[in-house]
Amino acid sequence: MSRRKAGWRIAVSILVIVAVGVAVVSVWRARTPGAEVNLADVVAVALAGVTMVGAVVAWAGRSTRAATPARVADADEAHVAVGAAAQVLAALVERQWRAEARHRLLEDPEPIPVHWQLIADETVMSQSRLITADAELTITGRSDDIAALADAYCSLTRRRLVITGGAGMGKTTLAIQLLLQLLSTRATDQACACEGEVVPVPVLLPVSGWDTSAHPRLQDWLAVRLAADYPALAAPQLGLGAATALAEGGHILAVLDGLDEIPAPARDQMIAALNASLTARDQLILTSRRAEFTTAIRQAGRPLNGAAVIVPKPVTAQAAAAYLTACLPASPSDAWTQVLAALRSRTAPGLTQLAATPLGLWLIRTVYLAPGADPAPLLGPLGGDADTLRAHLLNRLIPALIQARPPSSDPADHFRPRHRLDPTATRRYLTYLARAFPPATTRDITWWRIARTTPHLRPAVGLVLALVLGFGPGLAFAPVYELVTGLIYSGLEYERWTTLMTALGAGLILGLVWGFDEAVTWAHERPGYANLRLHGQTLLFLFSDTGHIVVRLVFGLLIGLGAGLQFGLGAGIGGGLVSGLGLLTLRMLYWAEQPTLTSTSTPCSSWQADRTLTLIRTVMSGLVFALMFGLVTGLVGGLAFGLAFGLVAGLVLGEHHAWLICFIAVALLALQRRLPWRVMDLLDDAHRLGLLRAVGPVYQFRHATLHDHLAADASGEARNT
Numbered sequence: 001m002s003r004r005k006a007g008w009r010i011a012v013s014i015l016v017i018v019a020v021g022v023a024v025v026s027v028w029r030a031r032t033p034g035a036e037v038n039l040a041d042v043v044a045v046a047l048a049g050v051t052m053v054g055a056v057v058a059w060a061g062r063s064t065r066a067a068t069p070a071r072v073a074d075a076d077e078a079h080v081a082v083g084a085a086a087q088v089l090a091a092l093v094e095r096q097w098r099a100e101a102r103h104r105l106l107e108d109p110e111p112i113p114v115h116w117q118l119i120a121d122e123t124v125m126s127q128s129r130l131i132t133a134d135a136e137l138t139i140t141g142r143s144d145d146i147a148a149l150a151d152a153y154c155s156l157t158r159r160r161l162v163i164t165g166g167a168g169m170g171k172t173t174l175a176i177q178l179l180l181q182l183l184s185t186r187a188t189d190q191a192c193a194c195e196g197e198v199v200p201v202p203v204l205l206p207v208s209g210w211d212t213s214a215h216p217r218l219q220d221w222l223a224v225r226l227a228a229d230y231p232a233l234a235a236p237q238l239g240l241g242a243a244t245a246l247a248e249g250g251h252i253l254a255v256l257d258g259l260d261e262i263p264a265p266a267r268d269q270m271i272a273a274l275n276a277s278l279t280a281r282d283q284l285i286l287t288s289r290r291a292e293f294t295t296a297i298r299q300a301g302r303p304l305n306g307a308a309v310i311v312p313k314p315v316t317a318q319a320a321a322a323y324l325t326a327c328l329p330a331s332p333s334d335a336w337t338q339v340l341a342a343l344r345s346r347t348a349p350g351l352t353q354l355a356a357t358p359l360g361l362w363l364i365r366t367v368y369l370a371p372g373a374d375p376a377p378l379l380g381p382l383g384g385d386a387d388t389l390r391a392h393l394l395n396r397l398i399p400a401l402i403q404a405r406p407p408s409s410d411p412a413d414h415f416r417p418r419h420r421l422d423p424t425a426t427r428r429y430l431t432y433l434a435r436a437f438p439p440a441t442t443r444d445i446t447w448w449r450i451a452r453t454t455p456h457l458r459p460a461v462g463l464v465l466a467l468v469l470g471f472g473p474g475l476a477f478a479p480v481y482e483l484v485t486g487l488i489y490s491g492l493e494y495e496r497w498t499t500l501m502t503a504l505g506a507g508l509i510l511g512l513v514w515g516f517d518e519a520v521t522w523a524h525e526r527p528g529y530a531n532l533r534l535h536g537q538t539l540l541f542l543f544s545d546t547g548h549i550v551v552r553l554v555f556g557l558l559i560g561l562g563a564g565l566q567f568g569l570g571a572g573i574g575g576g577l578v579s580g581l582g583l584l585t586l587r588m589l590y591w592a593e594q595p596t597l598t599s600t601s602t603p604c605s606s607w608q609a610d611r612t613l614t615l616i617r618t619v620m621s622g623l624v625f626a627l628m629f630g631l632v633t634g635l636v637g638g639l640a641f642g643l644a645f646g647l648v649a650g651l652v653l654g655e656h657h658a659w660l661i662c663f664i665a666v667a668l669l670a671l672q673r674r675l676p677w678r679v680m681d682l683l684d685d686a687h688r689l690g691l692l693r694a695v696g697p698v699y700q701f702r703h704a705t706l707h708d709h710l711a712a713d714a715s716g717e718a719r720n721t
Contacts, residue, residue: 081238081239081242081245082242082245082246082249082251084237084238085233085238085242085243085245085246085251086200086201086246086251088232088233088235088238089201089203089226089230089232089233089246090183090186090201092230092232093179093183093201093202093203093204093230094180094183094184097176097179097180097183097204098180099414100176100693100694101176101177101180102414102415103414103415103687103688103690103693104173104176104690104693104702105690106173106176106177109326109327110144110323110326111143111144111146111177112143112144112170112173112315112323112358112361113142113143113144113315113319113322113323114142114143114144114169114170114174114312114313114315114358115140115141115142115312115313116139116140116141116142116143116149116163116174116310116311116312116313117139117140117310117311117313118137118138118139118140118308118309118310118311119164119290119309119310119311121294121309123297123303124293124294124297124303124309125303125307125308125309126303126304126305126306126307130157130158130305130306131156131157131158131160131306131307131308132155132156132157132308133157134155137308139152139153139308139310140152143170143173143174143177146177146178146180146181147181149174149177149178149181150178150181150182150185153178153285156306156308157306158280158282158283158305158306158307159253159283159284160278160283160284160285160304160305160306160307160308161178161284161285161286161307161308161309161310162285162286162287162288162293162304162307162308162309162310163175163285163286163287163288163310164287164288164289164290164293164309164310164311165289165290165311165312166289166290166357167289167357167359167704167705168357168358168359168360168703168705169312169357169358169359170312170357170358170359171257171287171288171289171312172257172258172287173358174287175204175255175257175285175287176204178202178255178285179202179204179255179285182202182253183201183202186199186201198249198250198251198281200250200251200252200253200283201246201251201252201253202253202255202285203222203226203252203253203254203255204255204257204695205222205225205229205254205255205256205257205695205696206256206257206258206261206443206444206695206698206700207256207257207258207259207261207262207270207286208258208261208262208442208443208444209221209225209444210256210270212266212269212270212273216273216276216277217273217276217277218254218273218274218277218278218282219247219248219277220247222243222246222247222252222254223243223244223246223247223248224243225696226243226246226247226252227243228526228601228696228697229601229696229697230243230601230696231601233246250279250281250282253283253284253285254282254283254284254285255285256284256285256286256287257287257695258287258288258443258704259286259287259288259292259293259296260288260289260291260292260293261439261442261443261704263440263441264292264295264296267292267293267295267296267299268296268297268299268300269300270296271296271297271300271302271304272300274286274304275300275302275304275305278305278306284304284307286304286307290311293309314356314357315355315356315357315358315361316356317343317344317346317352317355317356318344320343320352320355320356320361321340321343321344321355323361324336324339324340324343324355324361324364324365324369325340327365327369328369335374335375335376336375338379339351339375339378339379342378342379342383343355348378348379348383348384349383349384349385349386350382350383350384350385350386350387350388350389351364351378351379351383351386351389353386354386354389354390354393359703359705360386360390360393362703363390363393363394363397364378364393366393366397366400366401366404366690367393367396367397367400370400370403370404371404373400377392390705391709394705394706394709397691397706398423398426398427398430398691399423401689401690401691402417402421402423402426402689403423405417405688405689406420407419407420407421407685414688415688415689415690416688417684417685417686417688417689418681418684418685418688419681419685421682421685425676426682426686427710428673428674429674429675429676429682430686430691430710431710431711431713432669432674432675433445433675434701434707434710434711434713435710435711436450436453437449437453438711439704439707439708439711443700443701443704443707444695444698444699444700445683445692445698445699445700445701446697446698446699447603447606447607447662447679447680447683447699448525448526448527448606448610448658448659448661448662449523450662450665450666450669450675450679451522451523451661451662451664451665452523452524453665454665454668454669456668457523457661457664457665457668460664460665460668461522461661461664464664521657522657522658522660522661523661523665525655525656525657525658525661526658527606527607527609527610527656527658527659527697528609528610528613528655528656528658601696601697602694602696602697603680603683603684603687603694603697603698603699604680604683604684605697606697607659607662607680610656610658610659611659613656613659614651614656614657614659614660617650617651618647618650618651619647619650620650621647621649621650622643622647622650623643626643662679666679683699686699687699690702691706
């Protein structure tokens with residue numbers, strides 16, 4: 001903001017304060033026409049005015065300074081600032097994906113041994129000289145020896161890799177393993193790097209979130225996603241534009257997951273966008289099913305520049321049996337001994353084919369290694385056909401996980417749900433989500449997009465706002481004590497009932513019209529960020545301009561209160577209190593939205609943050625308007641009307657309504673038994689069970705195959721076949 005605009009803001013704000021003061025004095029004089037001017041009132045009003053003006057000036061000055069980008073003294077200082085942001089991001093990413101790796105049991109008891117090799121189809125790759133400096137291009141590795149595979153990746157000239165394979169072959173798992181391995185060696189790589197060489201931070205993002213029409217360049221989209229998924233990058237300590245500086249400066253290794261999960265026409269457009277965006281210093285890891293990637297390259301007309309493409313080998317029967325044996329006790333049961341023998345000898349073809357994929361091994365382990373489970377069906381008719389066996393295991397997956405992991409309230413127990421789940425209801429809820437977020441469109445389950453999937457949402461929002469607007473300010477408009485007094489002592493007063501019914505009717509009509517229109521807008525809003533914890537923000541609060549404003553307000557109001565007690569309380573103190581609370585509300589919202597260096601965005605934290613912003617805005621607005629109307633009217637009715645009006649205004653106005661629209665949508669869906677009332681508890685418990693995975697603030701089904709299976713199930717009921 002320019003100084004000229006800041007001056008206008010100060011002038012307009014002072015005029016508003018003067019106008020409010022004149023209105024207060026006018027109302028006071030009108031109510032007491034014969035009263036003499038009280039010195040205490042004059043002193044209190046003057047002191048409150050000084051307080052308000054000082055606060056406004058401080059606020060406008062803060063706005064001017066905040067809008068001015070932080071100046072960096074020189075190139076060295078800029079390098080240090082970006083380096084600090086990269087360090088913060090690396091710590092957050094590693095913490096995020098270490099936790100996710102634990103949820104996915106990637107090292108329990110050990111990684112599944114998948115062999116990876118260079119793809120034989122050279123038409124989907126660049127010339128070998130663009131990929132490696134060696135005379136011959138060769139890449140081999142195993143997922144259970146990720147260090148060696150990461151070294152092979154780092155030996156590539158431009159460090160660009162495409163991980164392809166069939167469904168359930170462990171593409172995303174390998175991407176996570178590489179990400180964690182590169183993060184674990186990043187400090188060493190930085191120490192060995194040449195001067196000016198950048199060691200980027202690997203960040204995993206779903207490809208489905210990139211709209212190339214809105215963000216043609218990869219770097220532009222990365223900056224947006226980094227700012228949304230890692231709020232810590234907006235911490236004041238890092239300065240302005242940290243996310244953009246990281247993305248533009250080659251400090252991000254984009255790990256893009258799921259090219260095959262976007263519509264076919266968008267895949268070749270994304271290949272073209274990547275080729276146009278990547279510079280010589282930009283590194284990349286991309287995952288996709290092999291067939292979809294090959295088709296995208298054919299449609300794009302050229303391969304991904306400088307990228308090696310690898311494919312997995314099927315897990316051998318011996319390796320699959322060895323992995324399942326490692327999951328069993330030292331002396332397995334007779335039933336498991338027979339299953340392992342059949343797997344090694346390949347006498348159950350369906351079982352052998354399914355166990356050749358990491359997804360199949362996970363399903364077998366999850367369903368039949370549970371306590372009390374009998375693996376005999378693996379050798380029956382089901383063991384003869386892989387597709388039938390896979391469908392059977394997917395149907396048994398939810399009940400098996402719920403039975404094997406009873407709820408726990410221990411914070412250290414990350415793999416057990418916090419609530420007791422019903423398998424049938426859980427299956428129905430997850431089926432609804434799988435169909436509401438169809439695989440052909442997206443793999444992301446975003447809680448703030450649930451409203452878009454809700455039928456009859458617009459009338460419902462209109463009805464809610466009609467009730468809120470009608471029975472909030474409408475009922476408060478007629479003071480209860482005056483109404484009761486009128487009924488007892490003066491009989492039924494027609495005017496009061498007319499006023500009340502008129503207010504109710506006007507509120508209902510306004511709410512219906514407004515809500516019908518706002519439903520669409522709210523359903524497209526993203527959640528806001530809020531952090532009310534002082535930990536990490538104490539100094540920011542005390543020594544920032546926000547803290548200065550609070551100090552000025554408190555100091556001014558204390559002086560006004562002291563003078564009022566000395567000479568008699570006046571209207572000025574009330575005016576100062578109203579303006580102080582109003583300005584304090586704005587500053588509290590500003591302070592709450594300032595992230596710390598450890599702030600991350602998860603599905604639960606983003607939901608809680610938007611709810612917090614809504615509640616702060618609602619409560620504080622209610623208090624401000626209650627005091628304002630109570631002060632001007634001098635009636636309890638004015639206080640009640642102001643409170644109701646402020647609560648409604650705070651609820652429906654402002655920038656963030658994602659939590660509010662989700663709350664209304666979930667209520668509708670809960671009445672239809674499609675979702676539970678506490679939908680975030682369901683999603684969190686499903687994540688703890690391993691049915692979902694978290695990628696930043698969104699959930700995804702752990703395996704695309706599970707998403708596809710549930711989306712194709714019309715009944716949504718649990719099956720045991």
